[in-house]
Amino acid sequence: MGLDPRSRARFNLEGASVLLMDASPLGLEILVQVLSGFGAKNLHRALSIDEARDTIQRHIIDLAVVDAGPTGAGYEFITWLRRSKIEPNCFTPILVTAGHTPTHAVNQARDCGADFVMRKPLTPKAVLERIIFISREGRKFVECDAYVGPDRRIKNLGVPGDGQGRRRDDLPPDVGEATQPNLEQDAIDGLLTTLKVKI
Amino acid sequence: MSVTFHTPKRRLTQLLKTPGGLPLAEAIERATKNLGTLAGACVAEVGSVTEQAEALMARKPASFDEAFLTEFYGVVNPPIGLSSICGLDGIDVALHSMCDLLDHLKTTERWDVEAMQVHVQALKLLLHTESSQNAEQTDAVLSGLRKVSQRYAAPTDTPSA
Numbered sequence: 332m333g334l335d336p337r338s339r340a341r342f343n344l345e346g347a348s349v350l351l352m353d354a355s356p357l358g359l360e361i362l363v364q365v366l367s368g369f370g371a372k373n374l375h376r377a378l379s380i381d382e383a384r385d386t387i388q389r390h391i392i393d394l395a396v397v398d399a400g401p402t403g404a405g406y407e408f409i410t411w412l413r414r415s416k417i418e419p420n421c422f423t424p425i426l427v428t429a430g431h432t433p434t435h436a437v438n439q440a441r442d443c444g445a446d447f448v449m450r451k452p453l454t455p456k457a458v459l460e461r462i463i464f465i466s467r468e469g470r471k472f473v474e475c476d477a478y479v480g481p482d483r484r485i486k487n488l489g490v491p492g493d494g495q496g497r498r499r500d501d502l503p504p505d506v507g508e509a510t511q512p513n514l515e516q517d518a519i520d521g522l523l524t525t526l527k528v529k530i
Numbered sequence: 531m532s533v534t535f536h537t538p539k540r541r542l543t544q545l546l547k548t549p550g551g552l553p554l555a556e557a558i559e560r561a562t563k564n565l566g567t568l569a570g571a572c573v574a575e576v577g578s579v580t581e582q583a584e585a586l587m588a589r590k591p592a593s594f595d596e597a598f599l600t601e602f603y604g605v606v607n608p609p610i611g612l613s614s615i616c617g618l619d620g621i622d623v624a625l626h627s628m629c630d631l632l633d634h635l636k637t638t639e640r641w642d643v644e645a646m647q648v649h650v651q652a653l654k655l656l657l658h659t660e661s662s663q664n665a666e667q668t669d670a671v672l673s674g675l676r677k678v679s680q681r682y683a684a685p686t687d688t689p690s691a
Binding site: 360361419462475 | 532533534535536537538539540541542543545546547548549550551552553554555557558559560561562563564565567568571572575603604607608609610611612613614615619622625626629630633
């Protein structure tokens with residue numbers, strides 16, 4: 332994900348509509364200064380969930396940067412947004428910022444439907460890296476009763492520790508005895524030979 | 531339970547590629563410069579938070595009180611990230627350690643006034659003297675705070691810092 336700051340690559344945030352939510356006015360101002368520095372001109376500021384909801388209902392948002400806050404208000408807002416069915420905003424990329432990130436808070440951020448969690452203090456380079464990363468990644472979106480948001484399975488680490496897979500296509504860890512004889516060489520060759528096809 | 535997978539089109543991907551915009555280096559430089567304008571406000575805010583923490587300690591309850599811990603957490607969590615903007619990185623580490631401590635105390639329903647008090651005193655010390663102290667002394671203070679806050683961590687917890 333690392334960006335080379337010496338790179339001549341350019342990016343353009345001028346046309347993007349960005350929602351910034353932080354219950355702390357100074358925290359919000361930090362987000363504003365970072366995004367303004369990146370060239371974003373259309374910034375919507377929200378100090379509360381109500382203000383953020385109002386913005387979502389009135390404007391198309393291309394990116395949201397939401398602070399979790401000490402009470403987890405940010406997570407509550409993201410859960411609402413992902414299930415709001417307000418298109419296209421319910422699919423918008425969301426970066427969560429958080430000052431304190433114990434395991435339970437990170438799990439909460441992941442399960443509310445955020446794309447990425449960033450721990451404070453924020454640096455402009457790290458914020459830009461994450462914005463570019465989430466714009467490129469093309470993760471699938473999952474909708475079910477228990478969760479709405481980007482696919483949380485970023486890494487395939489195999490089946491869980493107990494060896495019991497949860498995906499429909501997970502195979503058991505132990506390989507059983509062969510149930511059919513090996514293929515003859517002719518059959519293998521037949522699978523690999525290019526065939527002429529009539530169109 | 532039905533599960534749907536789809537790949538929504540996100541406008542951000544196209545917008546970032548539109549002609550114009552800024553080179554990465556220039557964008558980072560401009561954002562860093564913008565943040566510099568907030569340094570004074572950040573120092574003032576951290577000072578105010580330290581005073582609020584002291585005021586809270588002055589009316590500390592005698593035993594475990596979840597509401598008090600929640601209120602304290604609400605005071606010391608939001609300023610994390612401000613100190614690094616004004617070059618007082620150690621204060622961010624101290625605030626982080628304090629949040630860990632409050633979180634552990636709340637989870638385990640335990641009470642330790644001394645542990646909280648030592649964090650508040652460290653905040654004051656770092657705020658008023660960090661720039662003149664050497665890095666070694668600052669590290670020693672922060673390392674001590676970490677030891678205090680991790681004393682209450684559940685065995686399976688890993689420090690969040």
